[in-house]
Amino acid sequence: MKNWLPVWLLVFALAAGAALWHAGDAYVAAHSAAENGPALVGGPFTLIDQNGKAVSDADFRGRFMLVFFGYTQCPDVCPTTLAEVQAALTQMGPQAARVVPIFISVDPERDTPAVLKAYLASFGPRFVGLTGTPEAIAAIAKEYKVYYRKHPAQGGSYAVDHSSILYLMDKGGHYLGNYAIETGPDAMAKDLEQKTG
Numbered sequence: 001m002k003n004w005l006p007v008w009l010l011v012f013a014l015a016a017g018a019a020l021w022h023a024g025d026a027y028v029a030a031h032s033a034a035e036n037g038p039a040l041v042g043g044p045f046t047l048i049d050q051n052g053k054a055v056s057d058a059d060f061r062g063r064f065m066l067v068f069f070g071y072t073q074c075p076d077v078c079p080t081t082l083a084e085v086q087a088a089l090t091q092m093g094p095q096a097a098r099v100v101p102i103f104i105s106v107d108p109e110r111d112t113p114a115v116l117k118a119y120l121a122s123f124g125p126r127f128v129g130l131t132g133t134p135e136a137i138a139a140i141a142k143e144y145k146v147y148y149r150k151h152p153a154q155g156g157s158y159a160v161d162h163s164s165i166l167y168l169m170d171k172g173g174h175y176l177g178n179y180a181i182e183t184g185p186d187a188m189a190k191d192l193e194q195k196t197g
Contacts, residue, residue, distance in 0.1 A: 041167060041175040042067075043143030047104070047136060050117035050129035057173050064099045064176070064196050065169040069146045069162055071107035072119040077164045078103075080181060082123045085166065087185035088192060089126060096126070098196045104140060105131040106148040106162050168195065 046056045057065075066085060070078035082103065089096040103120060105111035108131045111119075116129030131137070141148060148162035166179040166188075176195060179188050 045140040047130040047132040050113050052113045062171050066099050066101045067167040069104045069106050071105050071160050072111050084185045086123045088188040091189040102128045107160050108137050
């Protein structure tokens, strides 16, 4: 029995150390915004929606924006993410009216307003699709710290690599949080209910 005592002490010390490490990370996460100011994500924009109408960030004041950057020919991440957003908003019931899901194309050469309109129809009427000139898309992507890059695909076409974060902006257009595709609709709905309630 005495031989096992040092092993148990070592295990206890490691567990206590891990708990303290986690507590330190949680403390830093909770206090970094207060000490460093709000996250510098997001900014003003003027783009074209799926109906061909010029739209600016100011048009969404008073509602929460759930912003995602992608493109209509994306084979997996984009349709999966949009489906999860639709499922989360459906779970929220009437409270979902406070949130406007916005899909901003990183492929403006192919994603015309008409293409966006047809694509987003598959996910229900809630979504706003936005496109614009390559320069306008590059500017808003920079504001949101979004990565995207074209690369050749089969048949002489191209695909677009892009980051896959959903950004939640408050009623004033300021960054409130984000979601990864791994979040899932249930957890997303619960967090959105809390943050937009």
